[in-house]
Amino acid sequence: MHTKGSPSCCCSFEDYNLTTEWLLNHTSQRPKVAVICGSGLGLLADGAANKQTFRYQDIPNFPVSTVAGHEGCLVFGTIEDTSCVFMQGHFHLYEGYSLCQVTFPVRIFKLMGVETVLVTNASGAICPDYKVGDIMIIKDHINLPGFAGQHPLFGPNDERFGTRFPCMSDAYSKDLRRLAGQICSELGCSGFLREGVYCMVSGPNFETIAEARMLQVLGCDSVGMSTVPEVTVAKHCGLRVLGLSLITNMVSLDYSREEKVNHDEVLQIMKMRAEVLQRVVTELISRCSINTH
Ligand SMILES: O=P(O)(O)O[C@H]1O[C@H](CO)[C@@H](O)[C@H]1O
Ligand SMILES: Nc1nc2[nH]cnc2c(=O)[nH]1
Numbered sequence: 001m002h003t004k005g006s007p008s009c010c011c012s013f014e015d016y017n018l019t020t021e022w023l024l025n026h027t028s029q030r031p032k033v034a035v036i037c038g039s040g041l042g043l044l045a046d047g048a049a050n051k052q053t054f055r056y057q058d059i060p061n062f063p064v065s066t067v068a069g070h071e072g073c074l075v076f077g078t079i080e081d082t083s084c085v086f087m088q089g090h091f092h093l094y095e096g097y098s099l100c101q102v103t104f105p106v107r108i109f110k111l112m113g114v115e116t117v118l119v120t121n122a123s124g125a126i127c128p129d130y131k132v133g134d135i136m137i138i139k140d141h142i143n144l145p146g147f148a149g150q151h152p153l154f155g156p157n158d159e160r161f162g163t164r165f166p167c168m169s170d171a172y173s174k175d176l177r178r179l180a181g182q183i184c185s186e187l188g189c190s191g192f193l194r195e196g197v198y199c200m201v202s203g204p205n206f207e208t209i210a211e212a213r214m215l216q217v218l219g220c221d222s223v224g225m226s227t228v229p230e231v232t233v234a235k236h237c238g239l240r241v242l243g244l245s246l247i248t249n250m251v252s253l254d255y256s257r258e259e260k261v262n263h264d265e266v267l268q269i270m271k272m273r274a275e276v277l278q279r280v281v282t283e284l285i286s287r288c289s290i291n292t293h
Pocket of ligand 1: 092
């Protein structure tokens with residue numbers, strides 16, 4: 001990967017092209033939908049047929065996963081007639097990657113012909129009405145690292161991907177959110193379905209109580225350490241986006257609360273809901289090109 005050019009972007013258009021060409025030469029799949037699997041959700045790919053798997057380390061320019069619960073494989077396959085690609089593991093700022101590296105796969109998907117991106121993640125509930133195990137359709141987000149100058153679109157804008165000043169007021173497709181709600185209710189998930197605002201923090205530590213209270217005042221319903229960079233870059237290059245966040249823990253808002261969050265527990269809750277999320281995602285993929293535009 002090149003290091004010249006903008007100090008905040010380490011990937012050139014040639015880097016994106018090289019990786020895209022490599023993948024197009026190694027698979028006959030031409031995916032229309034990409035699924036970015038959050039912590040512990042690699043098995044979202046299990047619903048696909050005709051699978052072909054590449055390890056991130058074997059794909060030119062691809063970062064590698066360094067976090068437990070992120071397998072580090074790109075899986076191509078089909079669901080019904082839709083060709084799709086699953087990222088089993090995504091990348092985070094806290095791993096030491098630049099946001100250009102974190103979002104690298106999104107632009108590869110765009111160049112491969114993907115039209116829709118489904119992003120999944122684990123998050124902690126800030127909204128006190130939420131419960132562990134809830135599925136939250138992401139309605140909107142707050143890019144906290146972006147406010148502090150950590151933004152994936154910093155540096156010269158490449159018009160081949162999108163405009164200098166992308167509109168983000170409709171980052172998460174209304175049609176796809178409606179479809180996800182419909183599918184969840186058909187699958188009997190309405191009792192633990194929410195729609196809310198996700199906030200990204202850089203991590204890797206979980207929130208202090210004062211920070212959690214601040215996020216609540218800001219209007220956040222849940223908090224995590226991913227997704228926002230990928231969604232921003234996907235929206236910039238004209239991809240349709242749906243985000244699903246699984247609530248894995250209640251964030252402490254109260255100094256008297258004894259429970260302490262840890263990553264193993266996060267993975268355990270993800271495992272508990274992985275099967276239902278897999279059914280939701282499989283159904284979404286088979287219906288998203290028919291029911292929405
Ligand atoms: O957002 P994903 O990677 O799904 O996972 C969330 O859970 C991990 C912390 O337990 C962090 O990576 C956080 O972002
Ligand atoms: N920042 C943050 N990320 C999470 N990922 C899963 N749970 C949490 C949480 O409580 N806080």
